[in-house]
Amino acid sequence: MSIVWDETLAIGDAAIDADHRRMMALIATLEAAAAGPVDCAAVGGTLAELVQLTTDHFAREEALQVKVGFPDREAHRTSHVMLLNRLEAVMTHYADGCDEVRAGIVRTLGDSLATWLVTHIANNDMEFKPYMAETPG
Numbered sequence: 546m547s548i549v550w551d552e553t554l555a556i557g558d559a560a561i562d563a564d565h566r567r568m569m570a571l572i573a574t575l576e577a578a579a580a581g582p583v584d585c586a587a588v589g590g591t592l593a594e595l596v597q598l599t600t601d602h603f604a605r606e607e608a609l610q611v612k613v614g615f616p617d618r619e620a621h622r623t624s625h626v627m628l629l630n631r632l633e634a635v636m637t638h639y640a641d642g643c644d645e646v647r648a649g650i651v652r653t654l655g656d657s658l659a660t661w662l663v664t665h666i667a668n669n670d671m672e673f674k675p676y677m678a679e680t681p682g
């Protein structure tokens with residue numbers, strides 16, 4: 546799928562929305578890698594940035610959920626952990642070496658990540674948006 550930010554995905558926190566935008570841009574970069582010859586260094590760099598950003602982003606988002614008293618944060622956190630585990634497994638696999646097969650795995654990952662992220666924002670992240678409106682500052 547092509548992954549494009551639009552304002553319906555905004556949850557209303559500047560840092561979280563900026564993270565989501567950047568994650569989408571990185572995933573789009575991974576997807577674009579499917580169009581041409583493999584550039585292992587570029588794909589590796591994109592993956593590394595995505596893993597780091599996703600780790601930092603989930604920590605930011607979970608801290609925000611604590612701050613606003615979002616009640617369903619344990620289930621939400623589980624979904625974050627599952628995605629991070631998947632990303633880290635691919636990262637580890639990719640770090641073993643770069644070839645067409647591994648690059649193919651990364652391309653497939655780009656597509657499934659795009660679906661996961663858009664669905665997660667639209668369904669799960671939106672659940673805590675109303676709590677922010679009730680919490681000043």
Ligand SMILES: [Fe+2]
Nearest residue numbers: 606665669670
């Ligand atoms: Fe989330």
